[in-house]
Amino acid sequence: MAISIFGSLLLLLGWISSIGGSSSSERIGETTVSVDGTSSKPIDTISSAIVTNGGSYKLISTHSHDINSFTQGLVFSSHDESLVIESAGLYGKSDVRIVKYDTGEVVKKTAIDGKYFAEGVHLSEDGVLYMLTWKERTCLAFDGATLEKREDLSFKYQTHTGEGWGITGDGEGNLYVSDGSNFIFVWDSVTKTELRRMEVRTSQGRPVRFLNELEWYHGDILANVWYSDVIVRIDVETGIVKHIYDLKKLYPKKDRNEEADCLNGIAKMKGSDDLFVTGKQFNKGFRIRLDPE
Numbered sequence: 148m149a150i151s152i153f154g155s156l157l158l159l160l161g162w163i164s165s166i167g168g169s170s171s172s173e174r175i176g177e178t179t180v181s182v183d184g185t186s187s188k189p190i191d192t193i194s195s196a197i198v199t200n201g202g203s204y205k206l207i208s209t210h211s212h213d214i215n216s217f218t219q220g221l222v223f224s225s226h227d228e229s230l231v232i233e234s235a236g237l238y239g240k241s242d243v244r245i246v247k248y249d250t251g252e253v254v255k256k257t258a259i260d261g262k263y264f265a266e267g268v269h270l271s272e273d274g275v276l277y278m279l280t281w282k283e284r285t286c287l288a289f290d291g292a293t294l295e296k297r298e299d300l301s302f303k304y305q306t307h308t309g310e311g312w313g314i315t316g317d318g319e320g321n322l323y324v325s326d327g328s329n330f331i332f333v334w335d336s337v338t339k340t341e342l343r344r345m346e347v348r349t350s351q352g353r354p355v356r357f358l359n360e361l362e363w364y365h366g367d368i369l370a371n372v373w374y375s376d377v378i379v380r381i382d383v384e385t386g387i388v389k390h391i392y393d394l395k396k397l398y399p400k401k402d403r404n405e406e407a408d409c410l411n412g413i414a415k416m417k418g419s420d421d422l423f424v425t426g427k428q429f430n431k432g433f434r435i436r437l438d439p440e
């Protein structure tokens with residue numbers, strides 16, 4: 148997202164207030180929020196089976212990342228497990244690229260027309276890379292191996308906010324799309340039409356807004372929460388957050404390169420449960436292992 152620092156602060160405050168909902172304070176990640184009770188729902192009206200728990204991670208290795216990439220989408224290639232496909236945002240600077248995750252070397256890049264702001268990417272089972280755009284309501288398609296444009300497969304879409312942020316898929320006919328709100332939209336992967344939408348909440352009923360980059364992970368969805376250092380793990384049937392992984396100490400804000408924006412980008416590695424994560428214009432990427440996996 149291209150947004151001013153002031154706007155970012157307003158939206159961050161909005162997120163903090165949006166996760167409120169009881170008459171006391173609650174810790175999400177390491178953010179303590181005061182809440183007013185206006186949106187509280189008793190746990191038993193949503194689900195008694197899922198309770199939101201914390202989560203942690205183990206750092207496996209640290210890698211280089213291109214500070215010119217305003218990371219929006221991240222997914223591993225299906226052709227070579229050392230390659231990650233990344234989309235970089237901003238108007239006039241957007242591109243989609245194939246990167247050696249261990250060195251950060253960009254091995255292939257396709258520029259995006261300046262009228263589009265690149266957002267999340269999903270690599271389909273048949274090798275097509277789909278890329279959302281921020282406000283253009285257009286999903287662009289590429290060959291996932293060559294990054295050649297597939298204009299014949301591009302399509303228009305609509306969401307709640309009218310924006311596109313993150314996208315992933317379950318490999319069983321469903322795509323999952325975020326739009327910056329607390330909703331995730333389920334699309335038919337063939338017709339690209341909406342099947343249903345789910346509101347994402349903690350088990351105590353607190354809505355989680357600003358859902359950003361997504362990743363399919365063991366039947367759940369992992370999501371960056373915009374401008375925070377947490378990744379939430381979402382049950383795809385109920386929308387309830389099962390775990391909140393706090394990555395605040397992975398790359399503390401005071402230590403980041405000056406170009407760095409926020410944590411964004413989650414890609415599950417091939418042949419491993421480990422994740423590769425990074426951030427917008429971060430000079431580093433990280434291989435991590437979630438706990439619980």
Ligand SMILES: [Ca+2]
Pocket residue numbers: 220221222315360361362363412413414
């Ligand atoms: Ca992803």
